[in-house]
Amino acid sequence: MELxxxxxxxAAARRELSEAQMLTLLADAGFRTxxxxxxxxxxxxxxxxxxxxxxxxxxxKALAPERNLxxxxxxxxxxxxxxxxxTDVLNYVVYPCMERSFEICEELGIPVxxxxxxxxxxxxxxxxxxxxxxxxxxxxxxxxxxxxxVTVAVENMPGTFxxxxxxxxxxxxxxxxxxxxxxxxxxxxxxxxxxxxxxxxRHVAALHLSGNQGMYDExxxxxVDQMDWGDxxxxxxxxxxxxxxxxxxxxxxxxxLDGTHGFGADFLPSFLDFAHGSGEFLLRKLTRMRDAT
Amino acid sequence: xxxxxxxAHPAEYVGYERGIEILAQAGFDALDFQLGTLxxxxxxxxxxxxxxxxxxxxTVARDNGVYFNQAHAPLPMGKTGxxxxxxxxxxxxxxxTRVFExxxxxxxxxVIVHGLAHPAVAATPQTKLEANIEYFQRLKxxxxxxxxxxxxxxxxxxxxAPWSMKExxxxxxxxxxxxxxxxxxSNMVNDGAKDLIRALGxxxxxxxxxxxxxxxxxxxxxxxxxxxxxxxxxxxxxxxxSGDFTLELAAxxxxxxxxxxxxxxxxxxxxxxxxxxxxRYLADxxxxxxxxxAGE
Numbered sequence: 001m002e003l004x005x006x007x008x009x010x011a012a013a014r015r016e017l018s019e020a021q022m023l024t025l026l027a028d029a030g031f032r033t034x035x036x037x038x039x040x041x042x043x044x045x046x047x048x049x050x051x052x053x054x055x056x057x058x059x060x061k062a063l064a065p066e067r068n069l070x071x072x073x074x075x076x077x078x079x080x081x082x083x084x085x086x087t088d089v090l091n092y093v094v095y096p097c098m099e100r101s102f103e104i105c106e107e108l109g110i111p112v113x114x115x116x117x118x119x120x121x122x123x124x125x126x127x128x129x130x131x132x133x134x135x136x137x138x139x140x141x142x143x144x145x146x147x148x149x150v151t152v153a154v155e156n157m158p159g160t161f162x163x164x165x166x167x168x169x170x171x172x173x174x175x176x177x178x179x180x181x182x183x184x185x186x187x188x189x190x191x192x193x194x195x196x197x198x199x200x201x202r203h204v205a206a207l208h209l210s211g212n213q214g215m216y217d218e219x220x221x222x223x224v225d226q227m228d229w230g231d232x233x234x235x236x237x238x239x240x241x242x243x244x245x246x247x248x249x250x251x252x253x254x255x256x257l258d259g260t261h262g263f264g265a266d267f268l269p270s271f272l273d274f275a276h277g278s279g280e281f282l283l284r285k286l287t288r289m290r291d292a293t
Numbered sequence: 294x295x296x297x298x299x300x301a302h303p304a305e306y307v308g309y310e311r312g313i314e315i316l317a318q319a320g321f322d323a324l325d326f327q328l329g330t331l332x333x334x335x336x337x338x339x340x341x342x343x344x345x346x347x348x349x350x351x352t353v354a355r356d357n358g359v360y361f362n363q364a365h366a367p368l369p370m371g372k373t374g375x376x377x378x379x380x381x382x383x384x385x386x387x388x389x390t391r392v393f394e395x396x397x398x399x400x401x402x403x404v405i406v407h408g409l410a411h412p413a414v415a416a417t418p419q420t421k422l423e424a425n426i427e428y429f430q431r432l433k434x435x436x437x438x439x440x441x442x443x444x445x446x447x448x449x450x451x452x453x454a455p456w457s458m459k460e461x462x463x464x465x466x467x468x469x470x471x472x473x474x475x476x477x478x479s480n481m482v483n484d485g486a487k488d489l490i491r492a493l494g495x496x497x498x499x500x501x502x503x504x505x506x507x508x509x510x511x512x513x514x515x516x517x518x519x520x521x522x523x524x525x526x527x528x529x530x531x532x533x534x535s536g537d538f539t540l541e542l543a544a545x546x547x548x549x550x551x552x553x554x555x556x557x558x559x560x561x562x563x564x565x566x567x568x569x570x571x572x573r574y575l576a577d578x579x580x581x582x583x584x585x586x587a588g589e
Contacts, residue, residue, distance in 0.1 A: 213545075216506060223556050223564055224514060224546050230555030262515075262522025262575060270570035277563035281556065 162190025
C-alpha cells in the first residue's frame with residue numbers, strides 16, 4: 001500500500017506553476033504515487049482534441065519518472081455544465097471528455113479512474129430517475145474504459161450513492177464497477193465513513209481521503225478536521241483494503257492559496273509537507289492495525 | 294516580527310512543559326499563555342506553590358528559546374453559572390487578581406480580557422458600555438501593580454463593530470489599555486478586520502490570528518477559511534502595526550483532539566509545524582508591507 005495524493009490544487013498554483021514544477025514539488029514533499037486530476041478536461045473543445053490530450057499524457061510520462069513519480073489512479077472530469085441549452089451534453093461533451101481521459105490513463109498506465117455520479121438538476125427529488133440515469137451512465141463509462149485497461153470506480157457523493165446499500169445496488173446493475181470511498185463526502189451525508197467502508201467491504205478499490213468538520217466539503221488534510229480517523233482506519237483494516245492510500249485534499253475550500261486570500265503558490269511546499277506528514281502518520285497506523293488483524 | 298501561538302491546547306493534552314517544547318521546536322518565537330480555555334481555568338494557579346510553578350515554566354520556556362508574549366484571561370462569565378454582581382465583585386476580581394499575578398510572574402506584558410456581555414450587566418447598549426468601563430477600570434487597579442496591561446478584544450456581540458470598540462477605547466481614554474484585534478471574530482460580523490484595525494489605529498497592539506467560514510468561530514489555521522488575509526495585512530501595514538503576530542487556534546485545528554480522532558501526540562509536531570509556516574508566511578508578508586510603507 002502506497003501513500004498517494006491528488007494533483008488538483010488551486011487555480012493560482014496551476015496558473016503559476018508548470019506541470020514540471022508541480023511534479024517537482026510533490027516529489028520534494030516525499031510523494032511517489034499520484035492521483036491524476038483530469039477535471040480541466042471538462043470542455044467540448046478538449047473532448048474533441050485527442051492530439052492535445054495525447055501530448056499532455058506523453059509530457060507527464062516523460063516528467064514523472066525523472067522525479068521518481070508514478071500515477072496510480074485518476075479522477076475523471078466532473079465539472080460539466082449539465083444544463084447546456086439545446087445540447088445532448090452526454091454525447092456532445094461528457095463522453096468525448098471521458099474517452100480522452102481514458103486515453104490519457106492508458107498512456108500513463110493508470111488502472112483505476114474515479115468517477116462522480118450524475119447529479120443532474122433534472123433528477124433532484126426523483127431518486128429512481130437518478131438511479132436509472134446513473135446505471136446508464138456508469139455502464140457507458142465502464143464500456144469506454146475497458147478497452148484502455150481502466151476500471152471505473154464510482155465515488156460516493158453527499159446525497160447520491162452515499163450509503164453502502166445504494167452503491168451495492170448500482171454494482172448489481174453494473175458489475176464491472178469498483179468503488180472509491182470519499183471519506184469527506186461520507187462525513188457530510190449518508191453513512192459515516194467507517195460504516196460505509198464496512199458495508200462495501202471488498203468492493204472498495206480506491207480512496208479519496210479528505211477531512212472536514214461536518215459542514216462543508218473542505219477537503220482538509222486529515223488531522224485538523226473533526227473526523228474519526230481511528231474508526232476509518234480500523235474499517236479499512238477490517239475490510240482488508242490493500243489499494244493505495246490516496247489523500248484527496250485541497251489547499252483551501254474557499255480560496256486559500258488561490259491568490260485571493262493572501263496565500264500564493266509559494267506556500268504550496270508547506271502545504272504538501274503537512275499533507276505528507278499526515279498521510280504517513282495514518283498509513284503507519286493502518287499498517288499496524290492490519291498487522292494486528 | 295515575533296510569531297506566537299496559543300499554548301493552551303497542547304498544554305491540556307501533553308502538559309505545559311511538553312507543549313512548550315513542541316511549539317518551540319515547531320519554530321514559534323513566543324507563546325500566548327491562555328488561562329481562559331483550559332478545562333480547569335486556574336489549574337495550578339490557585340495552589341499555594343503557584344509562584345514556584347511559574348518560575349519553573351519560565352525556565353522551561355527559556356531553555357526552549359521561547360517566552361510568553363501575551364496571555365488570555367478566563368472568560369468573565371464562565372461555565373459555573375456565576376453571573377451578575379456577586380460574580381463580578383466576589384469571584385471575578387478575586388481570581389483576576391491571581392491572573393494578573395501569574396502574568397506578572399511569567400513576565401507577560403499584557404493580558405487579553407473579554408468584555409462583559411451577560412444580560413445581568415448588559416441589559417442595554419448603554420448599561421453594557423458603562424458596566425464595561427467600570428469593569429476595566431477596576432481591573433486596571435489590580436493589574437497595573439503587577440506590571441501587566443489589559444487588552445480589549447472584539448467579540449461577536451461585544452465591541453464587535455469598529456464604532457463600538459472605538460467608543461469604549463475613547464471613553465477609557467487611557468493608553469494603559471490596548472486593543473487585541475481578533476481577525477476571526479471580525480470575519481464573522483464585520484466583513485473582515487480591516488475597518489476595525491483602521492478605526493483603532495495605534496491602539497491595536499495585539500492580534501488573535503485565526504480563520505473561519507463566517508458561520509462558526511472555528512479558529513482554524515490561517516488559510517483554511519475565508520478571511521481576506523491580504524486585506525487584513527494591508528490594514529495592519531497602514532496603521533504601522535508593531536505588535537506580535539499571535540495565532541489563536543482551536544484544539545482540533547492543530548490535531549490536539551487525538552483521543553477522539555485517531556491521532557496522538559506524535560502528530561502534534563507535524564500539525565504545529567504547518568501552523569508555524571502559515572503564520573510565518575503571513576507575518577513575513579506583513580513585514581514586507583511595513584517596509585514598503587516605511588519607504589513611501
